[in-house]
Amino acid sequence: MKPPRKLHIKSYGCQMNVYDAQRMVDTLAPEGFVETADVDDADLVILNTCHIREKASEKVYSELGRLRTAKDEAARNGRTMSIAVAGCVAQAEGNEIIRRAPVVDVVVGPQSYHHLPQLLARAKSHGRALETEFPVEDKFGFLAPPKPDAIRARGISSFVTVQEGCDKFCTFCVVPYTRGAEVSRPVGKIIDDVQRLADNGVREITLIGQNVNAYHGEGPDGRIWPLGTLLRRLAEIPGIVRLRYSTSHPRDVDETLIEAHRDLPALMPFVHLPVQSGSDRVLAVMNRKHTADDYRRVIDRFRDVRQDIAFSSDFIVGFPGETEEDFSATLALVTQIGYAGAYSFKYSPRPGTPAADMRETVSAAEMDERLVRLQELIDSQQSAFNKAMIGRTVDVLFERAARNPGQIVGRTAYLQPAHVMAPAGIIGQVLPVKIESLERYSLLGELAAAAPMQPAFAEMKSSHVAPSNITTGA
Numbered sequence: 001m002k003p004p005r006k007l008h009i010k011s012y013g014c015q016m017n018v019y020d021a022q023r024m025v026d027t028l029a030p031e032g033f034v035e036t037a038d039v040d041d042a043d044l045v046i047l048n049t050c051h052i053r054e055k056a057s058e059k060v061y062s063e064l065g066r067l068r069t070a071k072d073e074a075a076r077n078g079r080t081m082s083i084a085v086a087g088c089v090a091q092a093e094g095n096e097i098i099r100r101a102p103v104v105d106v107v108v109g110p111q112s113y114h115h116l117p118q119l120l121a122r123a124k125s126h127g128r129a130l131e132t133e134f135p136v137e138d139k140f141g142f143l144a145p146p147k148p149d150a151i152r153a154r155g156i157s158s159f160v161t162v163q164e165g166c167d168k169f170c171t172f173c174v175v176p177y178t179r180g181a182e183v184s185r186p187v188g189k190i191i192d193d194v195q196r197l198a199d200n201g202v203r204e205i206t207l208i209g210q211n212v213n214a215y216h217g218e219g220p221d222g223r224i225w226p227l228g229t230l231l232r233r234l235a236e237i238p239g240i241v242r243l244r245y246s247t248s249h250p251r252d253v254d255e256t257l258i259e260a261h262r263d264l265p266a267l268m269p270f271v272h273l274p275v276q277s278g279s280d281r282v283l284a285v286m287n288r289k290h291t292a293d294d295y296r297r298v299i300d301r302f303r304d305v306r307q308d309i310a311f312s313s314d315f316i317v318g319f320p321g322e323t324e325e326d327f328s329a330t331l332a333l334v335t336q337i338g339y340a341g342a343y344s345f346k347y348s349p350r351p352g353t354p355a356a357d358m359r360e361t362v363s364a365a366e367m368d369e370r371l372v373r374l375q376e377l378i379d380s381q382q383s384a385f386n387k388a389m390i391g392r393t394v395d396v397l398f399e400r401a402a403r404n405p406g407q408i409v410g411r412t413a414y415l416q417p418a419h420v421m422a423p424a425g426i427i428g429q430v431l432p433v434k435i436e437s438l439e440r441y442s443l444l445g446e447l448a449a450a451a452p453m454q455p456a457f458a459e460m461k462s463s464h465v466a467p468s469n470i471t472t473g474a
C-alpha cells in the first residue's frame with residue numbers, strides 16, 4: 001500500500017458524472033488516494049465536467065483559474081497539487097484545455113477512467129497526459145468496484161450505470177459526441193454490482209444511462225434483455241426495496257417496461273421522461289423522431305397500468321425557428337400532462353452539433369420571457385402536486401438524520417423529502433408516514449405506525465429489511 005494521498009473531486013452535470021466520480025475514487029483507492037472535502041489540502045483535484053450547455057462548460061475555465069492559485073500556494077508550501085479534467089468537456093475540448101490551461105496535468109475522457117493511475121504516472125514522468133479516445137475495451141470491466149466501507153459511507157441509495165452513450169443524435173445535443181455510441185453492460189455484471197450494494201446496506205437503486213431504456217444487455221441466458229426484464233430480475237435481490245431508472249426516452253418505452261411498472265411494487269411510480277417541446281414542427285427539427293401525440297400515448301400507457309404514476313420532464317425553449325405558436329403547443333402539452341416537476345432550459349448552441357449551424361430566430365429577451373412563462377406553469381403544477389400529499393399517508397424510505405436534532409429525513413416515491421421525529425434505527429426502512437404539512441419543497445409528518453425495532457443502519461451487516469416493513473403504493 002502506498003502512503004495516503006488526498007483526492008478532491010468536483011462534479012458537474014448529470015447523475016452519470018456523480019456515479020463516475022465514485023468509480024474514479026474507487027479506482028484510485030488502491031493507489032493510496034483518500035477523499036478530502038478541502039480542495040486546498042488535496043494532492044490531486046479532479047474536475048468532472050459537463051458540456052451540455054454553454055454555461056456548464058464555461059465553469060471549467062473559471063474553476064481552473066481558482067485552482068491555479070491553490071496549486072501555486074501548495075507549491076510555496078513544498079507540496080505538489082496535480083490537476084485533472086475529466087468528464088464531457090475533457091472529451092469535447094481536451095486539446096484546447098491542454099493549450100489554454102497550463103495548470104492542467106491530466107485530461108481524461110469518460111471512456112478512459114480506468115486508465116487514471118497510468119495517466120497520473122505518465123503526467124509525472126512526461127509533464128502532462130491526455131486521453132480522450134474511445135478505447136475498444138469495456139471500461140466497466142476494469143473500474144474497481146467499491147469497497148464495503150465506501151458503500152456504507154455513501155448511504156442507502158445508490159446509482160448503478162447500466163447503459164452509456166447515445167445513438168439518437170438530437171440536433172441540439174453533445175452527448176452522442178462526448179459519451180460515444182450506446183453500450184449496455186451485461187446483466188450478470190449489473191446483478192453483481194447490485195448484490196454487493198444490497199449486502200452493504202443499500203436499499204434503493206437508480207439505474208442510470210444517457211438513454212437508460214434503450215438498454216439491451218446480454219443476459220445470463222445468452223439472450224438480449226430489455227430494461228423491463230432487468231428490473232424484474234433486480235427486484236428479486238433481497239434488501240432492494242426501491243428501483244428507479246433515469247433518463248428514459250419516449251421512443252424506447254417498450255411493453256416490458258410498462259409491464260414492470262404494472263407488476264413490480266419496488267419499481268417507483270415516478271418517471272423522468274423528457275419531451276423537450278410540445279410542437280411537432282420543433283420536435284422534427286430537433287430530430288426527436290416522435291410527435292407530441294406519440295408522447296401523450298406513451299404517458300397514457302404508463303397511466304393505464306399505474307394510476308399513481310407521476311412524471312417529470314426536460315424542456316428547451318428558444319430552439320432555432322421556435323415561434324410563439326410552437327411555444328404555446330409546449331405550454332398546452334404541459335397543461336395536459338400535468339407534471340410533478342420539470343427542468344427547462346434556454347437553448348444553447350453547442351459546437352459540432354447540427355443545430356449550431358441553424359439560424360437562431362428567438363431573441364435573448366424572448367427566450368427569457370418564454371422560460372419564465374414555462375417555469376411558472378411547471379412550478380404551479382409542482383406545488384399543487386406537493387400540496388396534494390398533505391393529509392395522505394405515504395411510504396417513505398428513510399435515508400439519514402436531518403439537520404434538526406431528532407429528525408430523520410427520507411423520500412417519498414416521488415423523491416419529495418419527508419421529515420419525521422423518530423429514532424435513527426428507522427434509517428434504511430420504508431415506513432408509512434402521515435403527511436401533515438409542506439415547507440417549501442419538504443414534507444413534514446409523523447410515522448403512521450410505531451417504529452419497528454430494527455438495528456440502526458450503521459450496525460447492519462447483511463440483515464435485510466423484513467418484507468413486512470415494506471408497504472407499497474401511495
Ligand code: SAH
Pocket residue numbers: 052053172173174175210211247248249274275276314315316345346347348349350
Ligand atoms: N438523454 C436525455 C437528455 C440528456 S441532456 C434525453 O434524451 O432526454 C439533459 C437535458 O439537457 C436535455 O433533456 C435537454 O432538455 C437539455 N439540453 C441538452 N442540450 C441542450 C442545449 N444545447 N441547449 C439547452 N438545453 C439542452
Ligand code: SF4
Pocket residue numbers: 166167168169170173174175176210211249
Ligand atoms: Fe442527447 Fe437526444 Fe441522446 Fe438525449 S436522446 S442524450 S437529448 S442526443
Ligand code: F3S
Pocket residue numbers: 012013014015016017049050051052087088174175178179210
Ligand atoms: Fe453533461 Fe456529459 Fe452528463 S455533457 S449532462 S456530464 S453526459
